[in-house]
Amino acid sequence: MEKKYKVIKRMISLIMTMFIITVIFAARTSVLEARNRIDTSKKGTLRLSYSCDITEDNINNPTPVTGVTIHLYRVTSVNEGGEFAWLSPYTDISEISSVEVNSISDADTWNSLVTPVKTYIYSNGISDDATGSSDSDGIATISNLDLGIYLVVTDTLVDDSNNCTYTFTPFFTSIPTIDPETDTWVYDNGQEYVVDVTAKCEYYLNPVSVDYDIYKNWVDYDSERPSSIEVKIYLDGSLYNTVTLSSSNSWHYSWSYEEGHSWTISETVPSGYSVSYSQSGNVFTLTNTGTENPPEYQQPPTTPTTPENPVQQVLGAVRLAITEDDTPEVLGATRLPQTGQIWWPVFVLALIGIGFFVAGFLSDRKKA
Incomplete structure (x- = not known):
C-alpha cells in the first residue's frame, strides 16, 4: 500500500510540473498574439x-x-x-x-x-x-x-x-x-x-575614369568544362555589354568607366554548374561550382533549425x-521590428515545478 502511495505521489508531482510549464507557454503565446498580431x-x-x-x-x-x-x-x-x-x-x-x-x-x-x-x-x-x-x-x-x-x-x-x-x-x-x-x-x-x-x-x-575587372573561377572536380561563358554587364540596372570569357582571354575581361556607378554581373550558367558572385572594390569574381560531388564524397545530412523567436531575429x-551596426535605431528613423519578450519568469516557474518533483522524489527515498 505504501509503495502504491509513493507511485501516486510521484505521478501527481510530475503532472503538476507539466501543468505549470504548459500554463507558462500558453500565457506566453497569448501575449505574443496580443502584441504581435x-x-x-x-x-x-x-x-x-x-x-x-x-x-x-x-x-x-x-x-x-x-x-x-x-x-x-x-x-x-x-x-x-x-x-x-x-x-x-x-x-x-x-x-x-x-x-x-x-x-x-x-x-x-x-x-x-x-x-x-x-x-x-x-x-x-x-x-x-x-x-x-x-x-x-x-x-x-x-x-x-x-x-x-x-x-x-x-x-x-x-x-x-x-x-x-x-x-x-x-x-x-x-x-x-x-x-x-x-x-x-x-x-x-x-x-x-x-x-x-x-x-x-x-x-x-x-568623378574620374577607373578600371573594372571580371575573373572566372572553376570548382569542378576535374569535370569537363564548357569552352566559353557568356557574361552580361549591367550599368545602373541597364544592360551595358555582353562579353565572352574563355581560355583564350584567360577567363578575364576588363573595361574602364567613370567612377560612382552601380555594376551588376550575370552569367549564363552552364549545365551541371552553379554560380556565385563576389565583388571586392572594382573586381568581380564569378565562381562556377560543379553540382556533382567528388568521388567517394557524401554530403553530410543537415537538420534545419528555426529560432524560437524568428520575428525578433529575422x-x-x-x-x-x-x-551596419547594432544601434537600436536606423539613423534618425523609427526602429525596425523587435519583439523582445521577457523570458526569465518562464525558467523560474519551470524550475519551481521541477523542484516540487525532485523534492517529492528525495522525500520518498528518505522514507524508504
Whole structure:
C-alpha cells in the first residue's frame, strides 16, 4: 500500500510540473498574439531619407538629395503571426531557396542575398513592385504597399550642375516594423503601417575614369568544362555589354568607366554548374561550382533549425543590414521590428515545478 502511495505521489508531482510549464507557454503565446498580431488587411508606407555630406561645411548638416529614383521589390510575404515566406519568382534563386527566411539571424546573410536578388531581377527583367522619388527635402514617401520584406534599389544620380555622382547602397527592409519601446506595431493614424529608413549615400565629386575587372573561377572536380561563358554587364540596372570569357582571354575581361556607378554581373550558367558572385572594390569574381560531388564524397545530412523567436531575429538582422551596426535605431528613423519578450519568469516557474518533483522524489527515498 505504501509503495502504491509513493507511485501516486510521484505521478501527481510530475503532472503538476507539466501543468505549470504548459500554463507558462500558453500565457506566453497569448501575449505574443496580443502584441504581435499583424493586420494583413492593412497596407504600408515606406519613408526614405536621402542626404549626403558633400562638403566639409555640411558634415553636421547633410545636404538633401533631390530627384532620386527608388525601386521596391517585394521578396517575402508576412502573416498575422509575423512569419515570413519567400515569394515567387525569387524562390527560383538558388541562394534564396536554400535559406529558410525565418532562420536568418545576422546582417551578413541579408547582405549576401542582395547581389543574387539584384542579378536575378536584371537578368530576367523583373518589374519593380513600387517606385518613388525624393522631394526637395530628400524624402521619398511610397505608400499603399503590401506587407512583407522589400529589396530597396536606388538609381545612381548624376548632378551635372555640381559635377557630382551619388550612389546608394541597396538593402532589405521590412513593412511593418515594431517600436521596441512600446512593443507595438508602428501606425500612421491607425491606417497604415509606417517605416522610416535613412539610405546610405556615397558621392563622387569630379568623378574620374577607373578600371573594372571580371575573373572566372572553376570548382569542378576535374569535370569537363564548357569552352566559353557568356557574361552580361549591367550599368545602373541597364544592360551595358555582353562579353565572352574563355581560355583564350584567360577567363578575364576588363573595361574602364567613370567612377560612382552601380555594376551588376550575370552569367549564363552552364549545365551541371552553379554560380556565385563576389565583388571586392572594382573586381568581380564569378565562381562556377560543379553540382556533382567528388568521388567517394557524401554530403553530410543537415537538420534545419528555426529560432524560437524568428520575428525578433529575422527583423533584427534586417535592421543590422541597414545600419551596419547594432544601434537600436536606423539613423534618425523609427526602429525596425523587435519583439523582445521577457523570458526569465518562464525558467523560474519551470524550475519551481521541477523542484516540487525532485523534492517529492528525495522525500520518498528518505522514507524508504
